[in-house]
Amino acid sequence: MRNRLKVLRAERNWSQADLADKLDVSRQSVNAIETGKYDPSLPLAFKIAKVFGLPIEQIFSDDEVAQAAE
Amino acid sequence: MAGFEDHAVTRETNPKIISNARRYTGNMVVAGVLYTVFVFAGAYATRIDDLPRWALVVAALAPLLPALLMLRAYVIFLNGIDEFQRRIQTEGVLIAAAVVGFGTFAYGFLEEWVGLPHLPLLWVLPALIGVWGVAVCILRMRYQ
Numbered sequence: 001m002r003n004r005l006k007v008l009r010a011e012r013n014w015s016q017a018d019l020a021d022k023l024d025v026s027r028q029s030v031n032a033i034e035t036g037k038y039d040p041s042l043p044l045a046f047k048i049a050k051v052f053g054l055p056i057e058q059i060f061s062d063d064e065v066a067q068a069a070e
Numbered sequence: 071m072a073g074f075e076d077h078a079v080t081r082e083t084n085p086k087i088i089s090n091a092r093r094y095t096g097n098m099v100v101a102g103v104l105y106t107v108f109v110f111a112g113a114y115a116t117r118i119d120d121l122p123r124w125a126l127v128v129a130a131l132a133p134l135l136p137a138l139l140m141l142r143a144y145v146i147f148l149n150g151i152d153e154f155q156r157r158i159q160t161e162g163v164l165i166a167a168a169v170v171g172f173g174t175f176a177y178g179f180l181e182e183w184v185g186l187p188h189l190p191l192l193w194v195l196p197a198l199i200g201v202w203g204v205a206v207c208i209l210r211m212r213y214q
Contacts, residue, residue: 017083026087029154032213038154 003060005034008052022051090150097143105136137195158209165209166202170194 009019016034020027023044032038033048040048049056082088115121115129148159174194180186 020082021084024084024086025152026082026084026155028082028210028213029152032154037213038157041153044153 001039001060002036002063003033005030005048005059008054008059009034012052019051023047087151090147093150094143094147097146098140101136101139101143104139105133108132108136154213158206158213161209162202162206165205166198169201169205170198173197 005019009016014022016030017027020030023030025044029038033040045056045060049059052059082091112129112132116126121129148156151159174197177186177189181188
């Protein structure tokens with residue numbers, strides 16, 4: 001699964017620690033999600049969407065779908 | 071843009087995570103001190119002449135209580151961490167169970183059939199904890 005966490009975070013000038021605090025997770029967890037090493041659960045994905053104020057599909061996308069779009 | 075870069079070495083700042091880690095450390099220290107006291111007291115008790123068998127059994131099983139307190143501390147810690155950290159912990163436990171389980175199983179055959187020296191079962195739990203610790207460190211580095 002791909003995500004735009006790093007870009008969205010940069011747009012808001014948030015550090016990984018800032019985002020981690022907003023999501024109530026560890027900074028390492030934010031890093032693992034951003035680098036694609038860990039796919040968040042659905043509740044956490046919804047929480048991320050809520051923090052950024054965006055629909056979930058604008059943050060996360062399926063690998064195959066993203067590749068096809070490119 | 072200050073602070074936007076990846077912070078691979080930044081310490082955790084979330085107060086909930088920090089307090090959970092502190093509570094875990096505190097609980098483990100208390101259990102560790104009790105464990106040490108019970109082990110020394112038990113070892114001393116076994117040297118007392120004519121100690122009834124039931125007292126020896128109590129002395130031998132007493133260190134189990136602080137060991138169970140350690141387990142309780144770990145369960146409380148697990149319930150206080152986020153889903154990704156919990157995944158690292160559970161993967162670590164699974165790796166430890168596999169390594170120690172299959173390792174002791176294999177050594178059991180070597181002991182019985184090849185005549186390798188007998189190892190006490192007492193070392194199974196410390197081995198589990200040791201391998202779990204190493205596995206968690208490796209997993210943390212892998213996900214870094």
